[in-house]
Amino acid sequence: MKKLLKILMFIVLALVIVIGITAAVINAQDLPTYEVEKIEYTASADSAGLARGKKFVTLLCAGCHLNTETGTLSGKRMEDAPEFGDLYAQNITNDKEFGIGDWTDGEILYLLRTGVLPNGRYAPPYMAKLPHMSDEDLNNIIAFLRSDDELVKATNTADQPCEPSFLTKALCRVAFKPLPFPNQPIKTPAAGDKLALGKYLTINLDCWTCHSPSFEKLNVMEPEKTPGFLSGGNQSLYDKDRNQVVSLNITPDKETGIGNWTEEQFIKATKYGILPEGHTLQFPMEPYTELTDEEAAAIFTYLKTVPAISNKVERVIYD
Ligand code: HEC
Ligand code: HEC
Known part of the structure; x- marks a missing residue:
């Protein structure tokens, strides 16, 4: 029995040492490096x-x-x-x-x-x-x-x-690895395709990252497959001066999301941070004043089409 205990102790000790050494090695090293593909390309725009x-x-x-x-x-x-x-x-x-x-x-x-x-x-x-x-x-x-x-x-x-x-x-x-360089063209949504534009902006302006429940579970390459896509509750947005403001549910769920909002209310909230009931949205939700009304409306059009998820998030108000 004593011998078994000794062997066990030895294994545990060995493990602790291995983990300690690995941690020390990782800490002493710089971030990992990867091969760089040389891209021949010159940007130009009117x-x-x-x-x-x-x-x-x-x-x-x-x-x-x-x-x-x-x-x-x-x-x-x-x-x-x-x-x-x-x-x-x-x-x-x-x-x-x-x-x-x-x-x-x-x-x-x-x-x-x-x-x-x-x-x-x-x-x-x-x-x-x-x-x-x-x-x-x-x-x-x-x-x-x-x-x-x-x-x-x-x-x-x-x-x-x-x-x-x-x-x-x-x-x-x-966990974090380089993303693949695209092997086929990625197109801008056609002018007038409101739904496609709305999806494009929701994904590329990162609305979906903060508004999905956790940064750890994001599906970076296929955002719509993220668990709880756009249903809010992300608490890991750190606000140094105050506390933790939680992201809200912006799926079309009528009780817990924005299912009852009008397009006008949505545009006002997104562009200026002004809510129907008069509150102002707080950091880290910054007003998107750069967006045109048409772009904000396109985002709303897209949000109306994503799966409604019932997820009640308590609004944290500091004002
Ligand atoms: C959330 C903060 C953040 C945002 C948003 C961000 N960056 Fe950065 N950027 C960084 C940090 C931090 C580094 C340094 C990274 C490192 O060295 O590991 C960096 C590095 C860079 C570098 C490399 C510069 C160098 O000399 O090594 C470029 C180029 C760059 N960013 C461009 C951009 C562009 C373009 C955008 C917008 C599309 C952007 N960044 C958005 C934080 C940010
Ligand atoms: C950096 C994280 C972050 C990003 C990016 C972000 N949001 Fe937010 N958003 C929040 C947080 C946090 C709140 C809650 C703020 C509060 O309670 O004061 C919020 C609140 C909202 C609300 C109000 C919902 C309600 O029920 O009151 C809307 C609408 C909204 N965001 C839309 C968007 C859109 C559209 C985008 C992309 C264009 C976006 N957000 C990008 C963090 C973010």
Whole structure:
């Protein structure tokens, strides 16, 4: 008996040592690297395309990369997800030394599709990826980043490197992997196809990530297969100054979702954060003032078609 106990003790000890060593090794290493596919490609867009690129960059990138002191996308410290490390959205202005002025358009494209940087290092999920954006809109975004717009004017602010936490490093070894580079064209919805436009915006503007119950269960490549798609209750949105505001159910369920809302009410809530009963929507639900009424209405049209899920989420009000 004693001998058996000794053997067991030995096994447990050995396991603890192995786990300890693995953890130490992961922690000492940088994030994993991957092979980079070289993409021959040059972005170009007319003024309408550049305007569309700017709109997406304002909606999707500025939240992290805009530095209010320089007024450009010269980057800043990210404070709302400390569990992932000490993070800095980098300088993505046209500065050749400090920004991405020396990147090729193909390198930017590859990063935005897959999450892999030109040096092969994987950029963890705290840096946005755009697997569902149409080729045309991604081209508009990259052309805009390359333009002479004030937002991307070369700014000589040096980057501070990110220091990802052990959690981030461990997750990047097991759970978070680069996304596949698309092997067929991704098209922009045809003009006038309201439902397709609404789906396109709901997916690409990331409404579905916050509004589905948990970030861990997102089906990144097939968003509509995410458990509880758009039914709210995501509590992992950390608000440093206050507390936890929970995302709400925006499926067409009449009792717990937005099944009884009018299109007008929805547009007001999405664009200006104003609710039918007079509350104002709180961080992290930012008003989408960049959207036209037609675009917000298209999102509403799409939301009316997704499966209604009964999921009562208590609204948290701090005001
Ligand atoms: C949630 C915050 C966040 C959003 C949104 C975001 N980024 Fe980033 N971005 C980061 C962080 C953090 C890094 C640094 C990642 C790293 O080095 O691991 C980064 C890195 C980059 C880099 C690499 C820069 C370099 O010098 O290494 C580029 C290019 C970039 N982002 C472009 C974009 C574009 C374009 C968008 C919008 C489509 C965007 N980012 C949206 C946080 C964000
Ligand atoms: C960063 C996370 C996040 C993103 C992205 C996001 N939302 Fe929200 N949304 C929230 C949170 C959190 C609330 C609840 C805010 C509150 O209670 O004050 C909310 C509330 C709402 C409401 C109000 C629902 C109600 O019952 O009062 C609507 C409508 C809405 N969001 C639509 C959208 C649409 C459309 C998009 C995409 C264009 C979107 N949201 C993107 C987090 C997000």
